[in-house]
Amino acid sequence: MSARPGAAGATRTCPHCKTVILESATVCPSCRHYLRFDDKAQAVEVTRALQVEGEIRHPAEGGAWEYSVVLTIRDDEGNEVSHQVVGVGAIHPGDARTFTLAVELTPTNDMRRMPKRPNSRSRH
Ligand SMILES: [Zn+2]
Numbered sequence: 001m002s003a004r005p006g007a008a009g010a011t012r013t014c015p016h017c018k019t020v021i022l023e024s025a026t027v028c029p030s031c032r033h034y035l036r037f038d039d040k041a042q043a044v045e046v047t048r049a050l051q052v053e054g055e056i057r058h059p060a061e062g063g064a065w066e067y068s069v070v071l072t073i074r075d076d077e078g079n080e081v082s083h084q085v086v087g088v089g090a091i092h093p094g095d096a097r098t099f100t101l102a103v104e105l106t107p108t109n110d111m112r113r114m115p116k117r118p119n120s121r122s123r124h
Contacts, residue, residue: 008110024106050103057096064092069099 010023017031027034058065067089073082091097 006110007112008108022106024108029104045107047105047107048102049105051100053098053100055096055098056091058091058093060094062093064090066090067097071101 006023011020012023013019014021014028014030014033014035016028016033019028019030021028021030025035056065056067068085069087071082071084071086072080075081089097
């Protein structure tokens with residue numbers, strides 16, 4: 001479900017870490033490497049529209065905890081746009097992990113509206 005090149009939501013692969021990122025990105029949000037950008041790509045203001053952070057601390061009693069970090073993105077009708085496990089691991093007794101979710105918004109000039117796809121539940 002990739003948008004056409006030049007359209008809002010168009011993607012490319014980061015040459016450094018191979019993560020799928022926005023075509024408009026000038027810095028990879030995954031590996032934070034600067035990316036080559038052409039003339040039309042201006043340095044755009046990226047807004048951090050949402051950030052949620054929380055720590056889970058093991059109380060140092062009993063065995064280690066295993067965790068799966070599951071990220072689900074839904075549209076305004078509740079349809080899943082994306083559902084994926086972004087990380088797994090273990091928290092050992094006495095240890096802690098901090099989980100941070102950040103949603104960065106990039107304004108574009110794309111005024112077209114993508115047609116609704118009623119039954120799209122694409123998974124990657
Ligand atoms: Zn990268």
